[in-house]
Amino acid sequence: MEKRKAHYSLPEIKASVARLGIGAFTATALQGLDLMGLSPPDGLAVVLGLQPEMLFKSMTTYADSQVWQDVFHAICPNGKTAYIKITLRPGTVVIQFKEL
Numbered sequence: 001m002e003k004r005k006a007h008y009s010l011p012e013i014k015a016s017v018a019r020l021g022i023g024a025f026t027a028t029a030l031q032g033l034d035l036m037g038l039s040p041p042d043g044l045a046v047v048l049g050l051q052p053e054m055l056f057k058s059m060t061t062y063a064d065s066q067v068w069q070d071v072f073h074a075i076c077p078n079g080k081t082a083y084i085k086i087t088l089r090p091g092t093v094v095i096q097f098k099e100l
Contacts (some may be wrong), residue, residue, distance in 0.1 A: 013088065021044065022048060035098070038078065043094070059071065073100055
């Protein structure tokens with residue numbers, strides 16, 4: 001299922017990422033940062049700089065139609081555009097960070 005409205009509160013997402021730091025990123029997201037030539041501080045800055053108009057879509061996971069993911073497109077410090085998938089779950093927030 002998809003929708004064009006954010007499922008999660010962006011201020012809440014940013015607060016969680018600010019609190020957890022790089023621990024908010026899954027191993028997959030960290031690998032994506034590396035493949036994009038970005039450092040963990042770069043990734044944190046991009047996520048903390050997200051704006052509501054950067055939302056691409058919200059969608060449920062393939063494994064569980066009750067779990068929502070907000071997807072953002074954001075320009076990174078190196079000029080590349082990132083596809084950032086976020087869900088508010090205990091332990092991790094940023095589950096995917098890859099080049100668009």
